[in-house]
Amino acid sequence: MIPIARPEISKQAKERVLEVLDSGMLAAGKYVKEFEEKFSDFIGAIYGTATSNGTTALDIALKAAGVGEGDLVLTTPFTFIASSNAILYSGARPVFVDVDRNTFNIDPEQIRAKLEKNPEISALLIVHLYGLACDMEEIMKLVREYELTLIEDCAQAHGAEYAGRKVGTSGDAAIFSFYPTKNMTTGEGGMVLTSDEEINKRAHLLVDHGQSERYYHDILGYNYRMTDIAAVIGLDQLERISEFNRKRCENAAYFIQELSDLEWLETPFVPENCLHVYHQFTVKVEERDRFAEYLKENGIGYGIHYPVPVYRQPVYQKRGYQGLELPVTEELSRKVISLPVHPSLTRAEKEEIVRVIRSFL
Numbered sequence: 001m002i003p004i005a006r007p008e009i010s011k012q013a014k015e016r017v018l019e020v021l022d023s024g025m026l027a028a029g030k031y032v033k034e035f036e037e038k039f040s041d042f043i044g045a046i047y048g049t050a051t052s053n054g055t056t057a058l059d060i061a062l063k064a065a066g067v068g069e070g071d072l073v074l075t076t077p078f079t080f081i082a083s084s085n086a087i088l089y090s091g092a093r094p095v096f097v098d099v100d101r102n103t104f105n106i107d108p109e110q111i112r113a114k115l116e117k118n119p120e121i122s123a124l125l126i127v128h129l130y131g132l133a134c135d136m137e138e139i140m141k142l143v144r145e146y147e148l149t150l151i152e153d154c155a156q157a158h159g160a161e162y163a164g165r166k167v168g169t170s171g172d173a174a175i176f177s178f179y180p181t182k183n184m185t186t187g188e189g190g191m192v193l194t195s196d197e198e199i200n201k202r203a204h205l206l207v208d209h210g211q212s213e214r215y216y217h218d219i220l221g222y223n224y225r226m227t228d229i230a231a232v233i234g235l236d237q238l239e240r241i242s243e244f245n246r247k248r249c250e251n252a253a254y255f256i257q258e259l260s261d262l263e264w265l266e267t268p269f270v271p272e273n274c275l276h277v278y279h280q281f282t283v284k285v286e287e288r289d290r291f292a293e294y295l296k297e298n299g300i301g302y303g304i305h306y307p308v309p310v311y312r313q314p315v316y317q318k319r320g321y322q323g324l325e326l327p328v329t330e331e332l333s334r335k336v337i338s339l340p341v342h343p344s345l346t347r348a349e350k351e352e353i354v355r356v357i358r359s360f361l
C-alpha cells in the first residue's frame, strides 16, 4: 500500500529526543521557547505560543483575540471539524458560508452577502485548506470594512503563500497544527502566532493555567502546553520544511502533468498569486466512492477530506443547523478525494499511482 502520509523523522531528530529524555527536563522548557521563536520567524509573525495540538491552538487563539459568549463567527463548513468546534468552545456561534468551487476555500462573495444581512457578526475564521491560501485581498477588504476579528486556521498551510507573503500574518492570530500527517510535525502539537503583544500575553497565560508566576493564576487557563520532546522534533522539521514543501510541489506538478487530460478527474486549481504547499493533493471525481474502492484494491492510499459538511455532523444538527444546505460544499463533499503527495514518495510510487488512476474506467 502506498500510504496517504508518511512522516519523515530524521536520525538527528531522534538523537535530540534522546538527549531531552536523558536531561530529565521533559515538559515545556528552553526548546519550546526556541521553537516558538524560530517558527514565528519562519512565518513572519512576531510572537508564537506553542500548544499541545492544533485544536488547543484554535481554542486559545479565539479566546486570546477576544471572541466569546454569544459572538457570531463566520467560517467555512468544508474543513476538519476542529475549526468550528473551537468557535463553540469559546461560547460563540459559527455562521457557515459556502466555499469557492475551484479553490475549496471560503468564498468572499458569500461572506459579503452574509455580513450585509447580519452586521452584528464580529469575527471571521478562515481555513487555508489543503495548503492553498484563501483569497486574502478580498478577505482583508471585508475585514477592514466590517471591522472583523480575523483568525487564520493554517493547520494545513505551513509555508503557503499569497502574493509572496506566507499565510498566518494577516489576521489578529493564526494557528498551525503539527499532527503527523501535516507538512511538518512534532508528533502532536500546535502553535498560535500573532503580532499583537496583548494577544500574545493572553495566549501564553491561557496555555499555562493563567499563571503569571509559579502558582499565581491571573485568569482561567488550561494546560495546553507543548513538551520539549515535541519541540526538538519541531525544530528539526523546521530546518527541513522548505525542502518538504518543494518535494510536495514537485509531486503535485507531476500528477497534474500526467492526469490533467482525464475528463473524469479534476486536478487542483491554483490561482496565479498563490504558492500551494499541497498538504493534500485533492481531486474531484464524479464516481468518488467507486474510485476510492478501486484505489484501495490496487494498493493506493487515499483520504476523503471531507465526506460530510460540518453543519451536517450530528453534533451541529443538535445545535440548530438542521436545514442548512450550501450547494458547493455539498457537491465537494460528494466528489473530493485526496491522493498521496507526501515528500517521501519515490519515482516508482508516483508512476504506479498514475498507472493505476489512468486504468480506472
Ligand SMILES: Cc1ncc(COP(=O)(O)O)c(C=O)c1O
Pocket (backbone or CB within 6 Å): 053, 054, 055, 056, 058, 079, 080, 082, 083, 127, 153, 155, 156, 177, 178, 179, 189, 190
Ligand atoms: C484545518 C484544520 N484545523 C485544525 C486542525 C486541528 O489540528 P490538530 O489535529 O493538531 O488538533 C486540523 C487538523 O487536522 C485541521 O486540518
